[in-house]
Amino acid sequence: xxxxxxxxxxxxxxxxxxxxxxxxxxxxxxxxxxxxxxxxxxxxxxxxxxxxxxxxxxxxxxxxxxxxxxxxxxxxxxxxxxxxxxxxxxxxxxxxxxxxxxxxxxxxxxxxxxxxxxxxxxxxxxxxxxxxxxxxxxxxxxxxxxxxxxxxxxxxxxxxxxxxxxxxxxxxxxxxxxxxxxxxxxxxxxxxxxxxxxxxxxxxxxxxxxxxxxxxxxxxxxxxxxxxxxxxxxxxxxxxxxxxxxxxxxxxxxxxxxxxxxxxxxxxxxxxxxxxxxxxxxxxxxxxxxxxxxxxxxxxxxxxxxxxxxxxxxxxxxxxxxxxxxxxxxxxxxx
Amino acid sequence: xxxxxxxxxxxxxxxxxxxxxxxxxxxxxxxxxxxxxxxxxxxxxxxxxxxxxxxxxxxxxxxxxxxxxxxxxxxxxxxxxxxxxxxxxxxxxxxxxxxxxxxxxxxxxxxxxxxxxxxxxxxxxxxxxxxxxxxxxxxxxxxxxxxxxxxxxxxxxxxxxxxxxxxxxxxxxxxxxxxxxxxxxxxxxxxxxxxxxxxxxxxxxxxxxxxxxxxxxxxxxxxxxxxxxxxxxxxxxxxxxxxxxxxxxxxxxxxxxxxxxxxxxxxxxxxxxxxxxxxxxxxxxxxxxxxxxxxxxxxxxxxxxxxxxxxxxxxxxxxxxxxxxxxxxxxxxxx
Numbered sequence: 001x002x003x004x005x006x007x008x009x010x011x012x013x014x015x016x017x018x019x020x021x022x023x024x025x026x027x028x029x030x031x032x033x034x035x036x037x038x039x040x041x042x043x044x045x046x047x048x049x050x051x052x053x054x055x056x057x058x059x060x061x062x063x064x065x066x067x068x069x070x071x072x073x074x075x076x077x078x079x080x081x082x083x084x085x086x087x088x089x090x091x092x093x094x095x096x097x098x099x100x101x102x103x104x105x106x107x108x109x110x111x112x113x114x115x116x117x118x119x120x121x122x123x124x125x126x127x128x129x130x131x132x133x134x135x136x137x138x139x140x141x142x143x144x145x146x147x148x149x150x151x152x153x154x155x156x157x158x159x160x161x162x163x164x165x166x167x168x169x170x171x172x173x174x175x176x177x178x179x180x181x182x183x184x185x186x187x188x189x190x191x192x193x194x195x196x197x198x199x200x201x202x203x204x205x206x207x208x209x210x211x212x213x214x215x216x217x218x219x220x221x222x223x224x225x226x227x228x229x230x231x232x233x234x235x236x237x238x239x240x241x242x243x244x245x246x247x248x249x250x251x252x253x254x255x256x257x258x259x260x261x262x263x264x265x266x267x268x269x270x271x272x273x274x275x276x277x278x279x280x281x282x283x284x285x286x287x288x289x290x291x292x293x294x295x296x297x298x299x300x301x302x303x304x305x306x307x308x309x310x311x312x313x314x315x316x317x318x319x320x321x322x323x324x325x326x327x328x329x330x331x332x333x334x335x
Numbered sequence: 336x337x338x339x340x341x342x343x344x345x346x347x348x349x350x351x352x353x354x355x356x357x358x359x360x361x362x363x364x365x366x367x368x369x370x371x372x373x374x375x376x377x378x379x380x381x382x383x384x385x386x387x388x389x390x391x392x393x394x395x396x397x398x399x400x401x402x403x404x405x406x407x408x409x410x411x412x413x414x415x416x417x418x419x420x421x422x423x424x425x426x427x428x429x430x431x432x433x434x435x436x437x438x439x440x441x442x443x444x445x446x447x448x449x450x451x452x453x454x455x456x457x458x459x460x461x462x463x464x465x466x467x468x469x470x471x472x473x474x475x476x477x478x479x480x481x482x483x484x485x486x487x488x489x490x491x492x493x494x495x496x497x498x499x500x501x502x503x504x505x506x507x508x509x510x511x512x513x514x515x516x517x518x519x520x521x522x523x524x525x526x527x528x529x530x531x532x533x534x535x536x537x538x539x540x541x542x543x544x545x546x547x548x549x550x551x552x553x554x555x556x557x558x559x560x561x562x563x564x565x566x567x568x569x570x571x572x573x574x575x576x577x578x579x580x581x582x583x584x585x586x587x588x589x590x591x592x593x594x595x596x597x598x599x600x601x602x603x604x605x606x607x608x609x610x611x612x613x614x615x616x617x618x619x620x621x622x623x624x625x626x627x628x629x630x631x632x633x634x635x636x637x638x639x640x641x642x643x644x645x646x647x648x649x650x651x652x653x654x655x656x657x658x659x660x661x662x663x664x665x666x667x668x669x670x
Contacts, residue, residue: 004508007430094532099336173339176643208428225427276646304494308486311613312514314507
């Protein structure tokens, strides 16, 4: 039997297989052997092949756009949106539109072509998080931008075209749809109940003790009750008012630790799957979002979409979240 | 430069490349050579391998679940939802849920394993449409169901696991999200303006004369201004009040003709791409939907999703719809 489940924030329905839940072995494996190292534009020594860096973590005395960095942020060579120009908002008949103004940057997470994010130390991941924060703060100063989207594609099935470990940042002049719906859903819940819907969800996870994978002092990771994809998992700050851009050193370290741990558990449990993660952060240059609770959504890409998902927004997930959490917890992991 | 465009019905933003629009040659080709014919459970002579048929078009004198059919509808052997049981709607903490009650059927479109839908004659496609209609009417009599989802996956990238030409029908106890949003969007527009948003959109297509691919007496096909995917196209009845389940013989023929034509144009233009199509129909056993205008959305699957689409609902389309329409119109097609 399956269950139909409805998400309380945005109202999305999903079909979840509960009694015939598929295990990790049921999903196709993907080969991630490194093939591009010899010509990789993100490797040290080829800094000239990317646009000039906009931010970095570097050894003292090393030169911009030369080797000696541990994290490097560069503009995307083939950006979806460009930083120059006016938005020129206008209508064409029924449609609203504007010029494709925005920023599109790449965060090169390590100089080491063959080290994936899950293999970096928490301290190395802290450097990546610090660059996410500094770019977020910097881009938010441009008042044309309303949303800073930070995400990662790992592996071909997740849309990665470059194999050197990297994530991406896009600054947008509007709030993208899913995030907007989460903001609205959280706001409505807050208005009605005076509580944060995500705080209540975390509380429910603690009470049920079924879908939590791990936690530390500041963060919790669980497989949500209404996933869109098998083995989907979310990382939340435990405190409601923890701002992403204002994390303390200790909070940064705890975020890096739990992110590493979840990526490592996915890697072992699912034989190094392709995945995406997205930071769902509060919008910038926008009304206050007291009711929103930022988080990271991690989505392994294990299956081709079935077809009706695209057309209807209904998802069919063949691994029950409590089973996924069990499999992920079983991976032995030493902090 | 790219443009940011907002859909007037559900408010989705898309990024569309306008000056560096990619042509059909830029997308990867997929091999659809038939491999499963010798063991295909949908081929004539192997009717016993499927669950017993629930509907069909058959030669006079042929027997149910034997050869002699031209279209055959059978329950899905591995259904996402099952017809038996009560919904048992309930809450688990924050979440709404119900048992996975529904129907999941397969429409085998032709006995010929090696003939794809685009190759069938309009008259053969009429038979398929008639079965869509009769199953829609039949399933709607079950008052547990609120939505009948009719869709097709063609090719591996579109999620098809069986190569014998077929489409699928799922009856759902709730309205899936995208359709619900379209219903709401159309209703709000109608309330405010007293007009159908889709009728206005079609009117705009006629005025601009850029994105229409083809039309006949009863239907029009165009590449929408705010697509999610390159070469996405929509087929609309020209008249607002044309009910899918109540199409006249002539309207059925015109629908079959334009569907065949669009699938043929896609096949030639994009070297036989994988695709999905979905019928967005009015819900059943639900309040009246005077403001809704049913249609078919056809989505070729040419690219891996870029990653941020999943996380944010923002889409990046690298072929401008007016260019896609030009490419599709250039295919020579004799009616």
